[in-house]
Amino acid sequence: xxxxxxxxRSSGGPGSDREMSAGPSLHIQSGGGEAPHGRGEQAATGPxxxxxxxxHLEFLYGLAMRLCGNRTAAEDLMQDALLxxxxxxxxxxNRERPRLWLTRVLTSAFHDRLRRPDVETVALEEDLEFxxxxxxxxxxxxxxxxxxxxxxxxxFDDARLLEVLQGLHPNLRAALILAYxxxxxxxxxxxxxxxxxGTILAWLHRARKSLERELxxxxxxxxxxxxxxxxxx
Amino acid sequence: xxxxxxxxxxxxxxxxxxxERVQERELxxxxxxxxxxxxxxxxARQIRERLKGSGAADPVPDxxxxxxxxxxxxxxxxx
Numbered sequence: 001x002x003x004x005x006x007x008x009r010s011s012g013g014p015g016s017d018r019e020m021s022a023g024p025s026l027h028i029q030s031g032g033g034e035a036p037h038g039r040g041e042q043a044a045t046g047p048x049x050x051x052x053x054x055x056h057l058e059f060l061y062g063l064a065m066r067l068c069g070n071r072t073a074a075e076d077l078m079q080d081a082l083l084x085x086x087x088x089x090x091x092x093x094n095r096e097r098p099r100l101w102l103t104r105v106l107t108s109a110f111h112d113r114l115r116r117p118d119v120e121t122v123a124l125e126e127d128l129e130f131x132x133x134x135x136x137x138x139x140x141x142x143x144x145x146x147x148x149x150x151x152x153x154x155x156f157d158d159a160r161l162l163e164v165l166q167g168l169h170p171n172l173r174a175a176l177i178l179a180y181x182x183x184x185x186x187x188x189x190x191x192x193x194x195x196x197x198g199t200i201l202a203w204l205h206r207a208r209k210s211l212e213r214e215l216x217x218x219x220x221x222x223x224x225x226x227x228x229x230x231x232x233x
Numbered sequence: 234x235x236x237x238x239x240x241x242x243x244x245x246x247x248x249x250x251x252x253e254r255v256q257e258r259e260l261x262x263x264x265x266x267x268x269x270x271x272x273x274x275x276x277a278r279q280i281r282e283r284l285k286g287s288g289a290a291d292p293v294p295d296x297x298x299x300x301x302x303x304x305x306x307x308x309x310x311x312x
Contacts, residue, residue, distance in 0.1 A: 057293060128242070
């Protein structure tokens with residue numbers, strides 16, 4: 001899918017270095033002079049903006065929640081993304097796969113709002129050394145269980161998992177969520193995040209290792225495991 | 234034959250079908266002989282299932298939906 005100047009990358013964020021702490025208030029005309037003609041006009045042969053966007057609102061909101069970790073930031077991100085999408089819509093030629101386009105717009109808005117530099121493409125050795133499977137085996141936090149690894153994962157309901165994901169660098173978090181929560185291919189994620197396939201594959205690898213570490217550290221810091229496991233830290 | 238460290242490093246890419254055929258064969262050969270890495274593979278599957286499961290039904294709260302409806306309605310009028 002080709003996206004024509006449609007991800008709003010240059011429109012900038014709220015001017016804050018804080019992670020998703022505040023967003024713009026509701027101003028319909030906040031485009032600030034971008035694309036002054038034909039905003040949101042319905043293409044002669046296609047559906048209008050609202051028709052295109054509305055079926056994907058729940059998906060976009062879920063993605064925003066996972067990226068941001070809380071409702072306020074997710075709603076602000078959604079608003080930002082919807083405004084960007086509206087401004088970019090007239091230039092969008094291929095409207096057959098709107099979910100990919102909207103995902104790109106929202107992910108781009110997320111990236112701009114964070115203003116964080118990209119994570120290093122090459123994973124750090126310490127990231128790669130940690131192995132959650134082995135750590136659980138060694139610490140044996142559920143000594144009477146014959147499914148100790150599953151027991152560990154069972155500690156994480158959706159709310160806890162959402163918190164854990166916030167510990168990942170935003171690039172890694174976005175790539176991981178897009179791939180394993182929503183099932184986008186690495187190639188699609190490259191298109192969404194505007195990075196080469198090799199970079200995405202490297203990020204995914206590092207994201208998985210970061211997730212393993214974050215799961216373990218979350219469990220330890222929240223004392224979710226037995227004291228036997230804690231003694232092994 | 235590849236060692237456990239190399240095998241574990243390939244597991245998610247294996248499940249993603251991102252490996253070259255040769256890499257895949259090497260991994261499968263290792264898995265055929267290594268119970269530990271079979272456990273790692275199963276655990277990787279379980280983590281992926283957990284992530285996938287977390288993406289189930291995610292209704293937009295009423296307040297947020299009202300906010301987006303207002304925004305979309307306003308945009309329609311602003312055209």
